[in-house]
Amino acid sequence: MYQWIVIGGGIQGSCVASRLLEAEKVEKEDLLIIDPHSQPLERWRTITNKIEMKHLRSPFVHHLDADPYSLKKYSSAYNYASGFKGQYQRPRLDMFNQHSLDLLEKTGVMTCWLRGEVSGLSRKASGWQVYMADGRYFVSEHVVLAMGVNHISHYPSWAEKYKGSALVRHVFEMDDRLPETGDVIVVGGGMTAAHLAYALTQKESIDTVTMVKRHPLRIHHFDSDPGWLGPKYMNKYDKLTSYKERREVIQNARNRGSVTRDLYLKLLKQERAGRLNMITDNVESIKEHTDETIQLLMENSESVEGHTILLATGPAVAMPGKEWLDPVISQMRLLCAPCGFPIVSKSLEWGEGLFVAGALAELEIGPVSRNIAGARKAAERVLQYA
Known part of the structure; x- marks a missing residue:
């Protein structure tokens, strides 16, 4: 039995898993990360490499490490020429990727990796059972749903x-x-x-x-106004009790x-x-x-x-993991907004011991939830619980 299972090993899942290990909230042998790919961030790296992206859109403080200045220090330590671009110091993609992989190696994320497809989830007396497409299942006290949205392409x-x-x-x-x-x-x-x-x-x-x-x-400059990263806009957002209004705000803010x-x-x-x-x-x-x-x-x-x-028409408009999450929502009576997305606590807990990150957390975290800044926020929220 595991203490934590993280479903999804992209930016979101890798960030949460790395923080849990770094903060010593879990030992390596008690953590499992399940992802369809052979390595962390594989989909992210494949797509950004395909389109020959050179720099991230986000500034230098947005990365997977807890220390916001970690990437700056990394650039100096490894002598990256022109590591950052423009007034917002947007990092070189190759440097960001290597910094991420080095961090995941150091914290032990690589040793907790399992390549596979999740096909179901249920709550038992022993904990959460995560079912695999190949017939196996794993039991854990806690589960983090950190699936990305880019696995289903939108075709007009x-x-x-x-x-x-x-x-x-x-x-x-x-x-x-x-x-x-x-x-x-x-x-x-x-x-x-x-x-x-x-x-x-x-x-x-x-x-x-x-x-x-x-x-x-x-x-x-960015995919949403920087005011959404802090209290400038989030104070008002947090006071919204209508999840329909929250969804409208998110759509308008992006x-x-x-x-x-x-x-x-x-x-x-x-x-x-x-x-x-x-x-x-x-x-x-x-x-x-x-x-x-x-x-x-x-x-x-x-x-x-x-x-x-x-x-280049983006992902399909759908909740990540919907095909196997729908039965879980029904059986566990998990709260959902009119848009179908989870209604969660401040710690991003959806059900007892069941947490969300990325797109699934956006009604709580707001417009930045799907990007790197959102991954950092999700990791901080989960860590507060752990």
Whole structure:
């Protein structure tokens, strides 16, 4: 029997697990981290590497270590050249990743790792039973649900029938590399789409790159106002007793489909150089041709043709783990808001010994819950209980 099981080994789960070990709230042999991938942060590293992201959007104090200045010290100790960028000192991605992996190695997260798929959860007299897709199960006093949202890609309705096709692919798909030749169309208007489009324009073997977005590029430094990190906005948010209102506040606070100014300027430069076409319009449908090209039919502008369509349209709008959490919610009568997401305590406890992090904690933590700052906050809340 374990003391703690953390389900999900991405940014959220790794941060919580690392803090539990570092604060000596649990011994390594009493902690289990379950994730579909072979290593911590594997999905994060695969996707950010695919789109050739160079710097994080968040500032230097947002990382997995408890010490907010840990990444600064790490940069100096290991002589990273230009480790941070701009007035907000956004860290180099490679440095952030190595800092994270070194921390997880030091705290012992790597030794607690189990690769596998969770298929169910139930509460017994002995504790929580976590069921695996391969038939095994594990028992623990406490469970942290830290599943990410990026494991299910959002396909717009016009692209649904092309799932699994070589012509239309989603950037969140783990086993795909970027195309090396032909005319490529990127669909999306946020940071992932912008990084992806820019990376493709750097490949000389690509003939043309077209970025199709539903709205003009929106420029924001961060994915939500920094005021959501502290009392400036959270004091008022915490007083909201309506979870419907909280959901509306979260949706309005997030700068969805926005890009940083430096990335915006890079795209403009490539557009002026003739390496990138940018179209603002709604896609209506797809037309496939016999010469292995595909055509996007637009609502207002001319159609766009290419050999590959890459979707950067984000994750599907769904609660993480919904397929196996729904029976648990019903059996345990766990509280949920009208949107279906958990109603939890200040310590992020959903049921006795059952905790949440990331997207599942956002009705309590607020708009920053899904990002690195949210992972830090979730870890602090769980630690207060532990």
